[in-house]
Amino acid sequence: MRTMFALIALCLVVAVAPREGQAATDFAGKTITIVVGYKAGGGYDKTARLLARYLPNYIPGKPTVIVQNMPGANSIIAANNVYSVAKPDGLTMGTFNRNLPIAQLLKVDGVKYDMTKFAWIGSAASESTILAIRDDLPYKTLDDFKKSNQTLVIGATGPGANTYDFPLLLKDLLGLKLKIVSGYSSSADIMLAIERKEVDGRAGSFSSIEPFIDRKLVHPIIRARATEPGIENLPVDEDLAPNPRSKTMMALRSAPEVVGRPYVLPPGTPEEIVKIMRDAFAKAINDPALKAEAKKGKMELNFVSGEEALKVMREVLNQPKDIVDEFGKYVKFGE
Amino acid sequence: MIDALLQGLFLILQWKALAFMLLGIGLGFWVGLLPGLGGVTALALMLPFIYTMQPHEAFAFLLGMHAVVATTGDLTSVLFGVPGEATTAAVILDGHPMAKKGEAGRALGAALSSSLVGAIVGAFALALAIPVVRPLVLSFGSPELFMLAIVGLAFIASLSGQGARGMLRGFLVGGLGLLLSTVGQDPQAGVARFTLDTLYLWQGLDLVAVLVGLFAIPEIIDLVVRGTSIAGNTPSDHLRKGAFEGIRDTFRNFWLTIRCSLIGTFIGITPGLGGAVAQWMAYGHATQSARNAEERLGFGKGDVRGVIGPCAASNSKEGGALIPTIAFGVPGSTAMAVLLGGFFLLGLVPGPDMLTTHLPVTFSMVWTIVLANIITVAACLLFLNHLAALTNVRGHVLVPIILVMVFIGAYTANNDYGDLLVMLIFGAFGYFTVVAGWPRAPFVLGLVLGKIAENYLYISVARYEMAWLSRPIVLALLAVAIVVILYPLVQARRAQSRKQANA
Numbered sequence: 001m002r003t004m005f006a007l008i009a010l011c012l013v014v015a016v017a018p019r020e021g022q023a024a025t026d027f028a029g030k031t032i033t034i035v036v037g038y039k040a041g042g043g044y045d046k047t048a049r050l051l052a053r054y055l056p057n058y059i060p061g062k063p064t065v066i067v068q069n070m071p072g073a074n075s076i077i078a079a080n081n082v083y084s085v086a087k088p089d090g091l092t093m094g095t096f097n098r099n100l101p102i103a104q105l106l107k108v109d110g111v112k113y114d115m116t117k118f119a120w121i122g123s124a125a126s127e128s129t130i131l132a133i134r135d136d137l138p139y140k141t142l143d144d145f146k147k148s149n150q151t152l153v154i155g156a157t158g159p160g161a162n163t164y165d166f167p168l169l170l171k172d173l174l175g176l177k178l179k180i181v182s183g184y185s186s187s188a189d190i191m192l193a194i195e196r197k198e199v200d201g202r203a204g205s206f207s208s209i210e211p212f213i214d215r216k217l218v219h220p221i222i223r224a225r226a227t228e229p230g231i232e233n234l235p236v237d238e239d240l241a242p243n244p245r246s247k248t249m250m251a252l253r254s255a256p257e258v259v260g261r262p263y264v265l266p267p268g269t270p271e272e273i274v275k276i277m278r279d280a281f282a283k284a285i286n287d288p289a290l291k292a293e294a295k296k297g298k299m300e301l302n303f304v305s306g307e308e309a310l311k312v313m314r315e316v317l318n319q320p321k322d323i324v325d326e327f328g329k330y331v332k333f334g335e
Numbered sequence: 336m337i338d339a340l341l342q343g344l345f346l347i348l349q350w351k352a353l354a355f356m357l358l359g360i361g362l363g364f365w366v367g368l369l370p371g372l373g374g375v376t377a378l379a380l381m382l383p384f385i386y387t388m389q390p391h392e393a394f395a396f397l398l399g400m401h402a403v404v405a406t407t408g409d410l411t412s413v414l415f416g417v418p419g420e421a422t423t424a425a426v427i428l429d430g431h432p433m434a435k436k437g438e439a440g441r442a443l444g445a446a447l448s449s450s451l452v453g454a455i456v457g458a459f460a461l462a463l464a465i466p467v468v469r470p471l472v473l474s475f476g477s478p479e480l481f482m483l484a485i486v487g488l489a490f491i492a493s494l495s496g497q498g499a500r501g502m503l504r505g506f507l508v509g510g511l512g513l514l515l516s517t518v519g520q521d522p523q524a525g526v527a528r529f530t531l532d533t534l535y536l537w538q539g540l541d542l543v544a545v546l547v548g549l550f551a552i553p554e555i556i557d558l559v560v561r562g563t564s565i566a567g568n569t570p571s572d573h574l575r576k577g578a579f580e581g582i583r584d585t586f587r588n589f590w591l592t593i594r595c596s597l598i599g600t601f602i603g604i605t606p607g608l609g610g611a612v613a614q615w616m617a618y619g620h621a622t623q624s625a626r627n628a629e630e631r632l633g634f635g636k637g638d639v640r641g642v643i644g645p646c647a648a649s650n651s652k653e654g655g656a657l658i659p660t661i662a663f664g665v666p667g668s669t670a671m672a673v674l675l676g677g678f679f680l681l682g683l684v685p686g687p688d689m690l691t692t693h694l695p696v697t698f699s700m701v702w703t704i705v706l707a708n709i710i711t712v713a714a715c716l717l718f719l720n721h722l723a724a725l726t727n728v729r730g731h732v733l734v735p736i737i738l739v740m741v742f743i744g745a746y747t748a749n750n751d752y753g754d755l756l757v758m759l760i761f762g763a764f765g766y767f768t769v770v771a772g773w774p775r776a777p778f779v780l781g782l783v784l785g786k787i788a789e790n791y792l793y794i795s796v797a798r799y800e801m802a803w804l805s806r807p808i809v810l811a812l813l814a815v816a817i818v819v820i821l822y823p824l825v826q827a828r829r830a831q832s833r834k835q836a837n838a
Contacts, residue, residue: 040376041378041676046382076537157522182793184607185790188606188665189607195665196472196473196475211686215664215684296681
């Protein structure tokens with residue numbers, strides 16, 4: 001009797017096994033989960049929910065794609081989970097805080113992932129950081145401000161956010177006369193502080209400041225490396241660096257912004273699946289209907305390939321110890 | 336202006352907009368009722384559905400949903416002692432004791448009618464504020480926000496027990512709340528404070544998990560120990576009456592309702608204070624309406640004014656919170672931040688344009704808030720007596736259901752086991768305070784206001800050095816804070832002298 005069961009079991013295994021091999025790349029009837037490292041409602045979440053509706057059209061078998069929010073510790077919890085708990089079967093992907101490589105670089109407690117070992121799909125957008133100041137100030141450009149020899153008060157949320165780190169490096173490395181006031185509960189709060197002239201300006205991603213630029217409340221005077229249509233001609237912080245070391249500091253801070261909305265699969269995901277997902281992302285992000293929706297929602301999406309994202313990760317993480325130590329003096333991991 | 340007001344009303348009364356509003360109300364009803372499933376999450380989930388709608392339809396849908404959440408959240412708080420929303424926890428203090436006394440119907444009636452008054456006051460404030468909104472909001476800078484937090488903390492004096500011993504206990508738990516508000520990564524140096532080497536505590540203690548534990552767990556233990564239903568042995572026919580008594584209570588305390596609505600509106604207008612503050616300040620103010628020491632002792636044991644005040648405030652703050660969102664594109668609350676995303680999707684740019692070119696749309700929002708609340712309250716009144724009858728269900732049937740709600744509610748905060756641990760720890764703390772007779776309200780006030788006070792004090796000093804202390808509104812608020820602190824003392828002394836005069 002027992003041998004008979006064993007035989008039947010063996011037959012089943014033999015019968016099922018080859019089909020499973022194929023099924024791995026056919027997602028019909030399956031559910032793919034996008035793990036978002038933040039609560040519902042933010043920029044990372046919005047992008048993921050938009051993609052979740054368009055991705056199925058470009059993945060073989062038209063699977064269901066759902067979004068799961070796993071907030072906490074500025075995405076470290078979600079990244080750890082996708083890194084070591086999720087199965088590398090293509091059914092779980094993650095999108096996290098773009099600054100996670102910085103957390104790894106600075107050896108933040110609790111980091112259990114290695115950004116270079118994820119199976120990279122790519123990034124759905126690059127985020128450019130700018131410094132914008134009030135329109136009613138007499139400085140139209142960065143040079144105007146530098147010549148004036150006056151101090152600007154810059155509002156910020158806190159260390160680890162681009163509202164804080166970008167002006168900090170401008171102040172300490174480029175010698176701009178800035179006074180950074182941090183502790184605002186959100187970038188919207190800083191915007192209101194600008195309206196009531198409590199502060200003179202703020203740093204932040206171009207996409208979030210753009211409505212206020214359009215409204216002629218503020219105008220940008222300097223940007224970081226990553227760029228978007230409309231701000232190409234602004235001075236770039238790295239170009240103004242007085243020495244190579246300062247330039248490295250600024251480059252390290254802004255490198256992750258090229259990979260502004262990172263999407264990864266667990267380490268060890270089979271090559272075929274990674275390829276399917278990369279293709280699906282590239283096509284979905286160029287879907288005209290998605291593009292139209294993103295534009296309405298003030299999201300500027302453009303696909304950065306997995307190879308390129310991985311290159312950025314290696315660039316950030318392969319730094320000599322003295323550079324890392326100095327960088328750690330300026331930049332903390334956050335948001 | 337009047338033209339736009341009417342145009343706004345007609346926009347809402349079109350059948351499509353009205354249908355979307357009813358759909359929103361239906362959704363919001365359940366979101367509010369279930370603890371944990373928050374209004375903000377629901378808004379974020381519904382956002383993609385508005386792509387194909389017209390602006391007034393989309394806002395009828397989203398605001399209709401949002402306006403209801405606070406109202407039905409109050410119902411859960413009253414009936415089970417479980418906060419339906421993080422913003423409706425203060426209602427528990429007096430609402431649930433009323434349910435235990437067999438007055439659930441009256442408490443619900445009072446909660447619903449004061450919610451309605453609050454919502455209408457908030458909407459009126461929104462309509463009236465439109466011409467003056469910019470100077471109004473801009474006059475409140477960081478120093479003023481800091482002082483506002485101090486005024487909030489001053490309410491600890493009213494929320495503590497009587498006498499020196501009561502005050503001492505109140506300020507001790509208030510201080511503990513302040514201390515615990517510092518848990519997490521600090522915004523000035525990026526240092527992780529009191530995180531016990533866990534990633535979970537980086538973002539600080541989650542208010543939902545803390546409140547659910549603090550209030551629900553002691554009630555559940557109490558229910559199990561008593562072995563009866565929530566309302567004890569009150570005969571069931573008694574329970575079914577009282578709803579209209581509650582409505583009459585609201586109008587008996589009409590000025591209190593209006594004052595608490597104004598407190599809520601004001602906190603809503605002020606971005607950066609957060610919705611959870613509104614109810615607690617309103618509750619603090621409601622306790623001040625006690626005319627003598629005996630009446631004051633009744634608060635926390637089922638005084639209907641402790642229901643009316645917070646309910647009015649939690650609903651009026653939504654109208655208020657719309658003001659900075661519309662006029663500046665700066666959201667007054669987390670829910671409004673999500674709603675702001677909706678503006679962009681619809682091609683509307685929040686800002687001065689909303690007060691001129693798009694004024695009818697703005698007014699359609701005012702009308703949505705008013706209509707959604709009227710519809711909800713009317714619908715609730717229909718089966719309010721059945722809801723009240725829930726307090727007559729045997730404890731051993733009810734407890735497992737409430738426990739499931741409580742655990743799921745806490746877990747949805749971050750989907751992390753840490754949420755459950757926090758809930759249980761604060762549950763134990765809550766039970767201890769109830770048994771020992773220590774007040775819980777000052778603790779919540781400290782926890783909610785701690786971070787605000789810390790950050791805005793830092794900004795004020797960093798930006799203005801000591802000059803911020805001489806700003807006129809700061810001085811006015813300081814005076815208010817002093818009055819709030821001294822009020823209970825004056826009250827006690829007056830009562831004493833009266834007693835001596837009588838003797």
